[in-house]
Amino acid sequence: MTTPTYVAAIDQGTTSTRCLVFDHGGRMVAVAQHEHHQYFPRPGWAEHDASEIWANTLRVLPEALDQAGLQPSDLAAVGIANQRETTIVWDRATGRPVAPAITWQDTRTAELVDELNRGPSADLFREVCGLAPAGYFAAPRLRWLLDHVPGLQRRARAGEVAFGTVESWLIWNLTGGTDGGVHVTDVTNASRTMLMDIRTLDWDQRLLDALDIPAEILPEIRPNAQVYGSCTVGLPGVPIGGAFGDQQAALFGQTCFATGEAKCTYGTGAFLLMNTGDRIATSEHGLISTVAYALEGRPPVYATEGSIAVAGALVQWFRDSLEMIRSAPEIETLARRVEDNGGCYIVPAFAGLFAPRWQSDARGVVVGLTSYVTRSHLARAVLEATAWQTAEVVEAMAADTGIAFTGLKVDGGMTANHLLMQYVSDVLDLPVERPLVAESVSLGAAYAAGLAVGYWPDLEGLRDNWHQAARWEPTMSDPLRRRERAAWDRAVERTLGWVVAGDTVVPARRFG
């Protein structure tokens, strides 16, 4: 028996399932990955096969260990970070999902949510779970399944089926599934269901009643860092020490443990989360209050979250729909051919405007076109759109919390784009910092698991693992920043009111 020297993280994301192994210094020593299928059976629907995700999990675990030449006994613990709000219901007796997983990108519950918002309980939701009802969260999807899978409501009441977001599904399967699987969720994932009291961290009966959801179907809510059970398969004998929704995991992985510390993760969308300590920030600007993390025996720490729906997705659109570039990183090469945007602005309100404006009748615009504008200027405008959207959310967050930003910690794939990071720093007029380990999501899950088993002693010890890998300082002059900001604002105005009665409406949705 060797002394366990590493901690593993399972990062179950929208497109793939990965396993990463970290050492005591928080350095990554192995990574294995498998993608799963995306199903779009109808417009607005987006599904995953939960069984495929579980099968991929069982594949990546030994692959990651093999890469580093490790045995399960070399692992002190494993943690899980997952795509949030994706909804799974499975049969407790057979272990099989009763329907495809409805993912966070799915908009089928738009009508149900509209009804809820017109009804008497909308304020109750806002008050108790801290969220205005939206199709973005898990509970409306669960309601949809209970309505559309024959006999499911009855079976739920009888305790024959189980509901969970992806971490619940993986933990249940890893701890034995039909043979004694542990049915739990963590506070961060539970805080995105619309069913949890954000203060007590328990399911709230009034909210369950409002959506007619039987309590028998729900997992038990647990802290983020706690041993939920030990793996019987995949990593036999290894304790599962933590679980986290991916964005909260990144906040934790970036060691934003103090009030006011914030990070922005740039992926398909971008997610800015700020630690608000014991305060649940009520937002005047369309931000979401959420649980940042809860450690065993300690009061929960809260966060406020601003989501930018279209960040990397705009670069993907530029690549795949406009075919202007062949790979995403090439956008920087193209953009660097010119000094500025040539007067061109792109506002990617593809499904309406999100935080802080929330205008569902808005649609995207490309404005300022003249014969002077080339595709290089368009490339600039694509990158600048992400920077200005970040600025809008940063301003909203500073206004809501009364906490001024002194810098922004960033992570995610787009941080490899130097021009973008410089522009973010320029428009925020703040330094932007990238950590040495860009895998903040996985690192956060590993940290939680490691804390639970004493592999890391405390939060302060984890801070020592954070190292700055790059820092961008603002270089833009104030007059230029003001001029560009005014132009961006004018461009945003042009998106408003585009959708009128009689148009085919693609419902605006929040991304998670």
Next chain:
Amino acid sequence: MPGSIQSIERAAAVLHFLGAVPEPVPLGELSRMLALPKPTVHGIVRTLVDVGFVVQDPDSGRYTLGEGLSRLGETLDPHLLRSRSVNWADGLAARTGLEVQLGVLAGQGVELLHHVFRPDGSPQRLRVGELQPLHATALGHVLLAFSPAASRLQELVSSTGSTPTSPVTLTRAVQQAFRRGWAVADGTLRPGVAAIAAPVRHHLGIGVGALAVVGPRERVLSVAGDPVPALVEQVVAAAAAVSAHLEDRL
């Protein structure tokens, strides 16, 4: 004048034929159209498949032009190279405790395409975009040794007392880098600063960039002044790992 080489002519004919036909072509068809025996044509197309100019459909066994051909005129996008390097460069900095630089050829110099700070919490300046002289850096020596069409150096300006300023010294250093597969620089750009660099190679082994650790002389070199072997090993391994991932799906 030497005569033309028959097998190259025939290979060119195969490529022209495949390029002219919109659908994958069976071997028999190729053989008939080129008026050559099947084994001869098979040998040619197998070779073309091996070098990536032709692909064979696994189900039908038919042949069509490969991606390798359309990629011939393309140069590797520098930002794609950076994007592929980020995780390995981070890992290299984390393991060595040193600053990491990724450089590419830019005219008479090395352009720093990527820069990872030394992970010690000290204030540092991001050097991305900075131009450094080829002859005075480990990155430059690696690029001169492994990259094609390396620009001719005009003036070997001295940065420190250790900068190689004679063509003979520089040539010796570049040749040594080529033989070893890595280069070392000791105070040639800034006094007291040493670096070890290794090539990042595209297909066929062509150098497309160079990856280096840079740090105080006493961290990079032994007391005797030789590069620390474990560092050399890590730099070479990281550069090789980036090379291996250049072909990954985007």
